[in-house]
Amino acid sequence: MQLAYTPQQQAFRAEVRTWLAGHVPADPLLTLECEEGYHQHVAWERQLASGNWGMVTWPEAYGGRGLDLIEWLIFEEEYWGAGAPLRVNQNGIFLLGPTIMEYGTPEQKERFLTPMAAGEKIWAQAWSEPGAGSDMAAIKTTAFRDGDHYVINGQKTWSSRASFADWGFGLFRTEEGSQRHKGLSFILFDLDTPGVTRRPIRQLHGHPGFAELFFDDVRVPVENRLAGEGEGWKVAMATAGFERGLMLRSPGRFQATARRLIELFRQHEREASPSAREAVARAWMDTQAYAYNTYAVAAKIMAGGSIGAEASLNKIFWSELDRAMHRTAMHLLGAAAELRQFADGRMNDWLEGYMFSLSGPIYAGSNEIQRNITAERLLDMPRVGAG
């Protein structure tokens, strides 16, 4: 265990910091969940890519920098420390990208990864269906073979980014009459394909960023399938692992929130309760614990190891930490917590953040499912009863 950064790592941090200082928008962007804000975020994504910062761990051949996970963590620390925008492209670069890296053909890698890192194609995920949320193996939407195409019929829902994004990925039933996790395939599709209808759904905050998708005889080329026909569940589990585990929620983001929370506390120290004081100290402790854990996992992966069901522990922890930090901020703000915009014109980011944090324990597999996975696969408790 060596807790000091190497000179190369320090030089890399300085390089990232310098670039971000010169490029992060001075004024915060609008939320990426509305159309105008979405386009602002896409423009930012392309600017990142122009500096080759779109996805630093990817191979240079696909627009990355070929850096290791520790360098990625340093990049993320600087990114969030600089107050840079949320990544509108995160479904692509953090979830689908690594999945294509693992399961894609050389042609698929060529075709999808480069435009993804460049911010040219923004991806939506199409996991859930009205009857298949936490019970993802219950999906019904079909993609039956017709020559060199699949013909998709059915409906996906709660699809993040789908109101505005370019492409989607999801699981479809490719074997007639198949049940549960059998007979599913992982298919990528252009959201502008004839027969796809998007119906934006207003989220809790009132913005329309995610959508229902209706498929009416949508024809998708067979070469858009990732891995073999019927192997979709395995591929989707790998993607879900990325989502719960290392990639989606880097510690730098939570550490930035903790720092802002500490600053907020100092502004409200006179009227703050002892319990708020402790909650703020715990925000620091828990974000630190999360960072140490992530550094350890990154080192384990770099040494040739892998993470399995531990990703569930991770997901429970970051999602509940994020909610707790924002709840503490709401308490500190008191009456002002309800304002979407403060009297001085600043957006109430804590309110937006609190609403968003409520989705954390639900998406990427609800925390109840994660606790079942933890109990059954890590603690080896009996698989009886519900779940």
Place this chain on the structure above:
Amino acid sequence: MDMLIAPERLELAEAVRDFLSGTHGPEVLRRLDAGPNRDPAIWQGLVEMGLTGLLVPQDHGGLGMGLLDAALIARECGRVALAEPLVESAFVAVPWLVANGRTEDLAAIAAGGRKVAPAHQLNGWVADGEGAALDSIDPLRNLTALPATASNDPLLLDLGALMAAAQLVGLAEAMLDQAVEYSKIRTQFGQPVGGFQAIKHKLADVAVALEFARPVLWRAAQALDDAIESASLHVSHAKVAATDAAYLSAESAIQVHGAMGYTYEVDLHFWMKRGWALSGAWGSHAYHLRHIDAAIIGGTHPIGPENTFA
């Protein structure tokens, strides 16, 4: 930068785990509880494993290893609720004596002939000292009062708190294991109680608490070993995280055991009581929380994304 614990360090801890689980099972705790609280044969076994000399420098007859190694082994001592004063003598007192240049007793400590009972003003009593006996809820704690000689050296407090935290993590892990095992054999309503989601989720929460307490502990041990300026803050963090995990694990485990858990007949109570004792020792929960508060909210420690390892 490398947060991985080297495989050889883990192998040593693994060997200690095998040794302790083979020689210091629940039946030993019951035997010690029924008679004299200590067993020279067990102590001799620890000496022969080299554990009394783990932190003693090599030129004084020890192994000269670091605080991270000691923390890994203190966790194993917690896992078996070890009754002997190994951690306090060999892992708390020894590095403090070394740091203060008091090397005259080190060879005797490494050889197992001498035990040192370190006392700090924040808890003016010790396990296996020579003062008047005090009555602890932990039947194997063997407390004695030593208020007059208690030190107030911050390094001693850090060492004691770090090693208490390490034992608490081991205690919490062991209680989780006991609860999981019990949940598989106890049936109600025609199925093992471990099949019920209410039970699964309770124990999953303990697993989460432990998953995020362990790296805090390792980081604190390394920070203290490296003597970085903020080491004491990280020790306090480890103590708070380990204490929280131990209380959560104990309360969850007794609940999963149901009425059986409330009896002296089930082993769980030995671990639970050691957890209560160590949670309050070497700086209370409130003391360490206040310390963190002062550094973080008080502004003496740099915060934010780029200060992970500050």
